[in-house]
Amino acid sequence: xxxYAYWEPVLIITLIHVxxxxxxxxxxxxxxxxLATAAIAGIGAYCAAVLTTNFEWPFVPATVVAxxxxxxxxxxxxxxxxxxxxxxxxxxxxxxxxxxxxxxFNIDYIGGANSFTGIPLFTSIWVALIATGLVLxxxxxxxxxxxxFASRAVRDDPLAASATGVSVLWVRMVTFALxxxxxxxxxxxxxxxVLIINPQELGFFVSLTFIIFLLVGGMQSLWGPVxxxxxxxxLPEVTRxxxxxxxxxxxxxxxxxxxxxxxGMVTRIPTxxxxxxFNSSGATQKAAE
Amino acid sequence: MDLFLQQLINxxxxxxxxxxxxxxxxxxxxxxxxxxxxxxxxxxTGMFAGLLAGSHISDNFFVVLIFGAIGAGAVGLTxxxxxxxxxxxxxxxxxxIGTLGVAIMLQNxxxxxxxxxxxxxxxxxQVSLLxxxxxxxxxxxxxxxxxxxxxxxxxxxxxxxTRYGRATRAIAERPDVAAAFGVDVNRVSQVTVALASxxxxxxxxxxxxxxxxxxxxxxxxxxLKAFICMLVAGNRYFEGVIxxxxxxxxxxxxxxxxxxSNFRDVAAFTILICVLYFRPNGLFGSxxx
Numbered sequence: 001x002x003x004y005a006y007w008e009p010v011l012i013i014t015l016i017h018v019x020x021x022x023x024x025x026x027x028x029x030x031x032x033x034x035l036a037t038a039a040i041a042g043i044g045a046y047c048a049a050v051l052t053t054n055f056e057w058p059f060v061p062a063t064v065v066a067x068x069x070x071x072x073x074x075x076x077x078x079x080x081x082x083x084x085x086x087x088x089x090x091x092x093x094x095x096x097x098x099x100x101x102x103x104x105f106n107i108d109y110i111g112g113a114n115s116f117t118g119i120p121l122f123t124s125i126w127v128a129l130i131a132t133g134l135v136l137x138x139x140x141x142x143x144x145x146x147x148x149f150a151s152r153a154v155r156d157d158p159l160a161a162s163a164t165g166v167s168v169l170w171v172r173m174v175t176f177a178l179x180x181x182x183x184x185x186x187x188x189x190x191x192x193x194v195l196i197i198n199p200q201e202l203g204f205f206v207s208l209t210f211i212i213f214l215l216v217g218g219m220q221s222l223w224g225p226v227x228x229x230x231x232x233x234x235l236p237e238v239t240r241x242x243x244x245x246x247x248x249x250x251x252x253x254x255x256x257x258x259x260x261x262x263x264g265m266v267t268r269i270p271t272x273x274x275x276x277x278f279n280s281s282g283a284t285q286k287a288a289e
Numbered sequence: 290m291d292l293f294l295q296q297l298i299n300x301x302x303x304x305x306x307x308x309x310x311x312x313x314x315x316x317x318x319x320x321x322x323x324x325x326x327x328x329x330x331x332x333x334t335g336m337f338a339g340l341l342a343g344s345h346i347s348d349n350f351f352v353v354l355i356f357g358a359i360g361a362g363a364v365g366l367t368x369x370x371x372x373x374x375x376x377x378x379x380x381x382x383x384x385x386i387g388t389l390g391v392a393i394m395l396q397n398x399x400x401x402x403x404x405x406x407x408x409x410x411x412x413x414x415q416v417s418l419l420x421x422x423x424x425x426x427x428x429x430x431x432x433x434x435x436x437x438x439x440x441x442x443x444x445x446x447x448x449x450x451t452r453y454g455r456a457t458r459a460i461a462e463r464p465d466v467a468a469a470f471g472v473d474v475n476r477v478s479q480v481t482v483a484l485a486s487x488x489x490x491x492x493x494x495x496x497x498x499x500x501x502x503x504x505x506x507x508x509x510x511x512x513l514k515a516f517i518c519m520l521v522a523g524n525r526y527f528e529g530v531i532x533x534x535x536x537x538x539x540x541x542x543x544x545x546x547x548x549x550s551n552f553r554d555v556a557a558f559t560i561l562i563c564v565l566y567f568r569p570n571g572l573f574g575s576x577x578x
Contacts, residue, residue: 018484043301088569090382095562095565098555098558099558099562102558106551115311204513205509208389212386212389213381213384215383215386216386248393248401258383259372261386
């Protein structure tokens with residue numbers, strides 16, 4: 001039992017990271033690599049935490065508000081960046097995230113620089129497990145849906161996708177909104193587990209953690225990033241016996257994966273209902289060979 | 290008026306250090322098409338190499354400076370051979386993640402083997418007041434500024450007047466054509482990374498002497514700002530990067546002086562968003578990949 005008591009926090013944080021990574025994966029499916037994950041999570045977290053702490057709302061409705069807030073923010077970013085080139089889009093999301101962090105830093109109502117504290121504990125291991133299960137189910141169904149494949153088309157070539165009748169703006173707004181909603185839910189879970197929201201944790205370097213999960217896992221299927229999130233969150237904990245060396249090892253693993261597995265850890269092609277529509281596509285042919 | 294002049298001086302001094310780090314980013318990005326997020330950590334390594342030389346060999350200013358340069362250069366060359374060269378030509382974001390892994394290793398390695406807290410720097414220079422009582426300008430500030438300006442003048446000369454500089458500009462224009470005309474891209478990469486690292490090391494030593502301490506996590510502070518400077522200016526003209534870095538330093542100092550230090554970091558990101566919105570290739574153009 002003492003082993004479980006030690007591992008429970010690790011497990012809950014890992015599940016929350018899986019949720020964030022799934023949200024990021026959905027957003028990135030249409031070619032929008034968001035560097036504002038932590039900021040969107042923070043917005044969700046602040047919304048839910050203010051409702052539960054200051055207005056004594058129950059946990060579930062507060063989280064629903066967080067989900068809606070995350071989705072709206074995501075749709076907004078997608079709408080303003082739709083015409084931007086890939087590289088500039090990433091930088092705009094980065095700047096957006098930093099701006100949100102600084103604004104939250106200066107709002108006294110939500111604690112400002114002193115962090116938002118006094119949040120009630122709601123996230124137990126069961127809540128985290130159920131939420132992760134729901135999120136993975138939604139992301140998995142989206143991954144294999146027609147819209148999921150339309151997203152891949154937009155990612156690979158927006159011009160060609162729009163020529164075949166896919167609305168680039170619509171697809172990007174839906175993916176970013178869905179991804180933002182998932183990240184917002186994760187933010188609410190995290191806030192009600194860590195019990196503090198520090199505005200400095202909304203910035204670029206925290207968002208980058210999830211980008212690392214995504215790229216190390218690979219963009220080929222949902223399970224790659226999920227696996228990477230589990231491994232890279234647990235790795236510093238599993239290697240706690242080598243306490244002082246574990247972050248060095250963490251950096252080393254990232255470098256090795258980037259150098260030697262360009263496509264990420266999991267490179268299986270996606271499957272799902274939507275893939276039947278694409279029987280003659282290159283991806284399926286490659287799998288057959 | 291005194292406040293304005295004081296902040297102007299402070300801004301130009303910090304801006305000159307931003308400029309040295311930003312030029313390192315720009316040089317490596319231009320030649321290798323790799324966003325080298327380990328560059329600020331090379332800066333940090335140079336700082337500690339100088340510190341070790343100062344405490345074990347002699348605290349003569351030039352000895353510390355030379356060992357700072359050697360330490361940073363050695364790390365830079367190792368990095369070039371084993372990480373940057375294999376990353377060349379890969380997706381820009383992957384290069385960012387890979388070098389970030391190296392940065393995590395260097396930061397935590399240095400925190401492990403030296404100290405996770407700031408360490409006192411050897412007092413190689415006498416601190417004395419140069420200007421009147423109203424406006425403070427110390428000798429160490431002046432030395433820091435002069436060292437940075439000499440480095441920047443040196444790099445400008447290198448890019449415009451030397452053979453490797455010409456090769457650098459050719460690669461910046463068209464890497465494939467430059468290679469077809471007999472430019473040894475590997476050799477130029479090596480020289481470029483060595484140059485950028487040595488410059489960072491020297492600047493780091495003068496910063497260490499200025500603030501009287503070295504810190505394993507100092508790179509984070511300079512890294513993001515220098516990266517923004519490169520993006521705002523674009524990597525076509527290195528002088529443009531220098532100008533933008535100086536201006537960013539001044540703007541930050543003025544915001545700190547007249548508004549609040551909390552909003553200092555907003556300045557950089559606001560400028561970044563505005564510039565990218567109106568000039569998506571930076572103020573002076575380029576960074577196409």
